[in-house]
Amino acid sequence: MQSSQAPSEGVILDDIDARPGSTASLLRTFIGLYLRRLDGWISASDLVRFAGRLGIPPAQARTGFTRLKQKGLLLAAREGGIGYRLNPAAIPMLERGDRRIFDVRQMAIGDPWCLLSFSIPETRRDLRHRLRRRLQWIGCGMVSPALWICPGYLQDEVEDILAELDARESATLFRTQTPQVAGSLATAVAGWWDLTALRAEHELFQESIVALPDAVSEPFAAYVRLIDAWRVLPYRDPGLPAQLLPPDWPGQRSFDAHARLSAQLAAPAWDFVRATVGLSAD
Structure with a gap:
């Protein structure tokens, strides 16, 4: 197998900006659903064929493949023909996605909450921005700009984000059963989440x-x-x-x-x- 592109290093592979229904999002969804089941490789012609069934014209599909390579999701690979291989570095992200998408969890009253407090200096405000964006993406609520909350079962994902951003030393995690608020917890939740x-x-x-x-x-x-x-x-x-x-x-x-x-x-x-x-x- 010959690959024309090495796996991406240090790239966050989750294309969270792709709008559902867009070419990038539909191709990303197809890859997440099927490429692992196809042993990680697909011919370019088959990928164009599947894109066509999703209403994506060939030229637009090829542009989409290029963008997914740039994101680090795909690697160009010739294996008996021109095609694409799933970047091994993307597999943990896809597996996390599987757990979220196909194993939906519901919190009950009395289940634990996870609180995340962090202190990141002004000189690293870009890190603060990325951390807040990632926390919002996984469903955390904001109590204050440096204090976030989520169901306890999301703690592992919070830990993963801190590790990926090299921010673990700037953060402290707490577990609590029921946050004590001045009014009702429902009112507080409506303030923490949009x-x-x-x-x-x-x-x-x-x-x-x-x-x-x-x-x-x-x-x-x-x-x-x-x-x-x-x-x-x-x-x-x-x-x-x-x-x-x-x-x-x-x-x-x-x-x-x-x-x-x-x-x-x-x-x-x-x-x-x-x-x-x-x-x-x-």
């Missing part, structure tokens, strides 16, 4: 599934677009206790819709991928 924006993301997801391709004739396109629309939500929404959220909170409807459609589409979508690349049955 529930209005989070509600809008749930509503956008629910609107997007109405426009999915036909599940019978296009299960592959329907499934990839479903996961593409969904995969941001389990990060943005940390799974806060229902008792601390507004009574008409749309989260459960989103979770139920994703679970129902995934159960319907995942197997026929994989059958299509396997048949397209000529892979024998598992």
